[in-house]
Amino acid sequence: MLLLCLMWQEEHEQIRAKKGEGEALEWSDYKSMSFTQCVVNETLRIANIIGGIFRRTMTDINVKGYTIPKGWKVFASFRGVHLDHEYFKDARTFNPWRWQNNSGATCPANVFTPFGGGQRLCPGYELARVELSVFLHHLVTRFSWTPAGEDKLVFFPTTRTQKRYPINVQRRDRVQAM
Numbered sequence: 529m530l531l532l533c534l535m536w537q538e539e540h541e542q543i544r545a546k547k548g549e550g551e552a553l554e555w556s557d558y559k560s561m562s563f564t565q566c567v568v569n570e571t572l573r574i575a576n577i578i579g580g581i582f583r584r585t586m587t588d589i590n591v592k593g594y595t596i597p598k599g600w601k602v603f604a605s606f607r608g609v610h611l612d613h614e615y616f617k618d619a620r621t622f623n624p625w626r627w628q629n630n631s632g633a634t635c636p637a638n639v640f641t642p643f644g645g646g647q648r649l650c651p652g653y654e655l656a657r658v659e660l661s662v663f664l665h666h667l668v669t670r671f672s673w674t675p676a677g678e679d680k681l682v683f684f685p686t687t688r689t690q691k692r693y694p695i696n697v698q699r700r701d702r703v704q705a706m
């Protein structure tokens with residue numbers, strides 16, 4: 529976890545070092561946040577707000593020998609796939625490094641689908657990634673935080689922390705001034 533914080537902070541400090549006080553981020557800054565993209569991917573894999581999507585069959589469908597009759601509702605579980613050890617080693621471990629070098633872990637292209645796919649692919653996927661990255665940039669460059677108590681990650685019925693992971697936050701300029 530310490531290594532994660534150091535690598536991550538360095539990526540964002542390097543961007544800040546090239547900018548004046550309060551200067552806004554640009555597209556090229558976002559594009560240079562390669563480790564942050566690993567963190568975003570891993571967060572979307574392990575704790576996506578959307579666990580899956582519903583579909584209704586328009587005709588009888590045969591899937592691996594099972595017939596899904598026309599008119600049935602089907603739930604395609606992203607969580608079921610994103611937390612499958614067959615595709616993601618130690619699937620319940622938060623490990624952003626698995627995304628480094630664009631390896632996409634060891635999974636086929638259609639296995640990591642936090643934004644869906646095909647005709648209904650989320651049109652806001654890049655905006656969502658930008659917003660997450662910009663938020664994380666300001667969080668790590670302007671603030672520091674410590675856990676305010678013990679907490680635990682649980683995976684049922686969704687991925688979340690039991691006590692919502694309370695933290696004590698401090699502005700970094702105030703910490704440095706002390």
Ligand code: HEM
Pocket residue numbers: 576577578581582642643644645647648649650651652653655656
């Ligand atoms: C982390 C953030 C987000 C996640 C995980 C997410 C995920 C998804 C998923 C899985 C779908 C496909 C639903 C389906 O196939 O039935 C979807 C559709 C959609 N998303 Fe997102 N989304 C996110 C952010 C956004 C943002 C920021 C916008 C717009 C500003 C957006 C707009 C839409 C719209 C309009 C659709 C419907 C597309 C259609 O049915 O053709 N989403 N999203």
